[in-house]
Amino acid sequence: MEIAAENLTVRLGGVARVDRVSLILRPGELVGLIGPNGAGKTTLFRALAGLREPDEGAVRYGGRTLADIGRRTMARRLAYLEQTSEAHWPLRADHVVGLGRLPHRRFGRAAAAGDAAAVDRALRAADACAFRERPMSALSGGERARVLLARALAVESEWLLADEPVAALDPAHQLGVMERLHEAARRGIGVVVVLHDLTLASRFCDRLVLMAGGRVIGDGAPAAVLTDSAAAAAYGVTLARAVAHGEPLVAPWRRIDPHLERNR
Amino acid sequence: MSPSPPYAPLAGALAALVLVAFVASVRIGYATIDVGGALADLLAGRTSLGALVLMELRLPRAIIGALVGFSLGLAGAAMQGLLRNPLADAGVIGVSGAAAFGAVMAFYSGLSASFGLALPTGGILGAGVAVALLYALAGRGSATMTLILAGVAISSLAGALTALALNLSPNPYAATEVMFWLMGSLADRSMTHVQFAAPLLIAGWLMILVCGPALDALSLGEDTATSLGFHMARVRLLLIVGTALAVGPAVAVTGAIGFVGLVVPHLLRPLVGGRPGRLLLVSGLGGAALVLAADIAVRVVGVRPELKLGVVTALIGAPFFLLLLWRLRREA
Numbered sequence: 001m002e003i004a005a006e007n008l009t010v011r012l013g014g015v016a017r018v019d020r021v022s023l024i025l026r027p028g029e030l031v032g033l034i035g036p037n038g039a040g041k042t043t044l045f046r047a048l049a050g051l052r053e054p055d056e057g058a059v060r061y062g063g064r065t066l067a068d069i070g071r072r073t074m075a076r077r078l079a080y081l082e083q084t085s086e087a088h089w090p091l092r093a094d095h096v097v098g099l100g101r102l103p104h105r106r107f108g109r110a111a112a113a114g115d116a117a118a119v120d121r122a123l124r125a126a127d128a129c130a131f132r133e134r135p136m137s138a139l140s141g142g143e144r145a146r147v148l149l150a151r152a153l154a155v156e157s158e159w160l161l162a163d164e165p166v167a168a169l170d171p172a173h174q175l176g177v178m179e180r181l182h183e184a185a186r187r188g189i190g191v192v193v194v195l196h197d198l199t200l201a202s203r204f205c206d207r208l209v210l211m212a213g214g215r216v217i218g219d220g221a222p223a224a225v226l227t228d229s230a231a232a233a234a235y236g237v238t239l240a241r242a243v244a245h246g247e248p249l250v251a252p253w254r255r256i257d258p259h260l261e262r263n264r
Numbered sequence: 265m266s267p268s269p270p271y272a273p274l275a276g277a278l279a280a281l282v283l284v285a286f287v288a289s290v291r292i293g294y295a296t297i298d299v300g301g302a303l304a305d306l307l308a309g310r311t312s313l314g315a316l317v318l319m320e321l322r323l324p325r326a327i328i329g330a331l332v333g334f335s336l337g338l339a340g341a342a343m344q345g346l347l348r349n350p351l352a353d354a355g356v357i358g359v360s361g362a363a364a365f366g367a368v369m370a371f372y373s374g375l376s377a378s379f380g381l382a383l384p385t386g387g388i389l390g391a392g393v394a395v396a397l398l399y400a401l402a403g404r405g406s407a408t409m410t411l412i413l414a415g416v417a418i419s420s421l422a423g424a425l426t427a428l429a430l431n432l433s434p435n436p437y438a439a440t441e442v443m444f445w446l447m448g449s450l451a452d453r454s455m456t457h458v459q460f461a462a463p464l465l466i467a468g469w470l471m472i473l474v475c476g477p478a479l480d481a482l483s484l485g486e487d488t489a490t491s492l493g494f495h496m497a498r499v500r501l502l503l504i505v506g507t508a509l510a511v512g513p514a515v516a517v518t519g520a521i522g523f524v525g526l527v528v529p530h531l532l533r534p535l536v537g538g539r540p541g542r543l544l545l546v547s548g549l550g551g552a553a554l555v556l557a558a559d560i561a562v563r564v565v566g567v568r569p570e571l572k573l574g575v576v577t578a579l580i581g582a583p584f585f586l587l588l589l590w591r592l593r594r595e596a
Contacts, residue, residue, distance in 0.1 A: 075493025088348040089538035
């Protein structure tokens with residue numbers, strides 16, 4: 001199933017936060033959606049996940065619309081991880097992960113053995129087994145983020161859209177999560193992640209989509225997208241480049257002060 | 265954190281508790297009757313004093329106690345799940361008050377005299393408007409303060425309108441009667457009340473109970489719940505209408521019996537691991553047991569005139585509410 005955004009425009013409060021975006025996302029790819037704060041990444045994400053109806057344009061999933069497919073079927077095929085989600089009740093971590101099995105459950109049926117196995121796999125993949133029986137309220141921010149990622153993985157869908165899944169994590173877990181997402185893409189799952197960490201984005205993603213001001217200003221292989229001019233235009237930063245263990249390394253280096261530039 | 269007990273035995277134990285309380289409620293009363301003999305008379309169609317007391321007084325009182333208690337406990341758990349706030353209770357947030365006003369309007373307009381279902385219909389309409397208004401003001405997991413303030417506003421408005429209706433009442437006896445009814449009691453209700461309230465209440469229960477998985481999903485927010493395949497607009501509508509159907513007729517029959525929907529889900533939440541879906545049924549059962557037990561208590565303590573059930577639940581529930589607020593404040 002391919003996800004195709006066709007000339008998508010989403011307005012929030014009259015302002016076009018996503019402005020005529022066209023994208024084709026294919027399974028088996030790890031796509032990083034990058035861009036500065038307010039670029040429209042989350043708004044685009046919500047439209048792609050079918051949570052926000054676009055004001056113009058359409059999103060098609062394998063050629064069909066969400067209305068054709070139905071929300072329930074869609075929920076089994078596409079998992080969405082919210083940027084700032086929290087559990088409102090002191091739920092146990094593994095119960096939260098179990099919520100990811102709801103789309104697979106027939107009404108009134110208890111969880112099946114297959115569900116428990118999927119929850120286990122998801123907890124392992126997100127390295128959250130150690131605190132699976134603790135309530136969410138007793139976990140640290142990073143631990144909670146891993147449980148919520150496990151919740152999205154537990155859906156075992158063909159698509160995973162994750163909004164900043166590594167933002168709250170320490171370096172080891174950031175690398176761990178990126179490796180898992182990369183593996184998932186290799187297995188044929190379509191993975192799209194919003195990232196702020198350009199080093200991780202350029203190292204792990206097969207493809208980067210760079211947004212600024214609601215528009216896509218770069219789309220392609222990391223090296224082709226993260227050019228000096230694109231970084232300057234989108235983020236207002238310079239990039240430092242190196243080669244580490246035979247792999248290219250990119251890191252944001254200096255802020256480009258717009259006033260200084262003008263006065264020079 | 266202690267592990268929560270398994271769900272089925274917990275629900276079973278609570279159901280057994282309801283049964284025990286129900287039987288006790290039927291056995292305990294002001295007149296000493298032989299319940300077994302009276303039941304035998306009743307089933308055989310013999311008219312005896314015992315059978316009369318059982319059919320006209322004891323059974324309706326116990327059945328209404330169980331039905332209304334279940335409704336209030338369930339509606340409390342449903343509101344808390346929908347608004348994602350542990351302080352949402354039909355009484356606290358003004359739904360019961362609005363239902364009472366709806367029923368009072370049906371009473372004063374004379375509709376209730378000509379049309380039997382006017383009273384519960386008034387209650388349902390009042391409750392429905394209040395829940396919808398609350399959702400508009402304090403939905404989407406907003407802060408506790410917003411919810412409480414919205415509830416205070418709706419309570420005050422419903423209270424003021426009810427007072428206005430009493431004020432304008434041409435008949436002081438009718439006004440007194442309404443005031444006593446507003447205090448909330450299970451005394452002197454009849455099988456007619458059971459017959460008209462039960463189908464509506466049960467319809468409300470079903471609408472709420474089917475939302476269990478959606479409420480579980482909603483604990484991670486609306487976007488996540490939607491992405492898990494739930495039509496949130498439908499879920500909201502089901503819960504709002506279901507709550508109105510569960511609270512409206514209950515208030516129309518018994519008056520306002522507050523705080524059941526606050527206390528019961530709070531006590532049971534740790535036992536279901538905080539899961540809002542699983543809290544629904546057990547809160548209903550817990551509510552039924554609590555209301556039956558409280559109603560037995562008002563008869564056993566022997567204070568004359570009989571204490572109104574709503575007065576007793578408020579006397580226990582309001583300090584509990586303060587305590588809860590105190591604890592939430594410390595956690596924040």
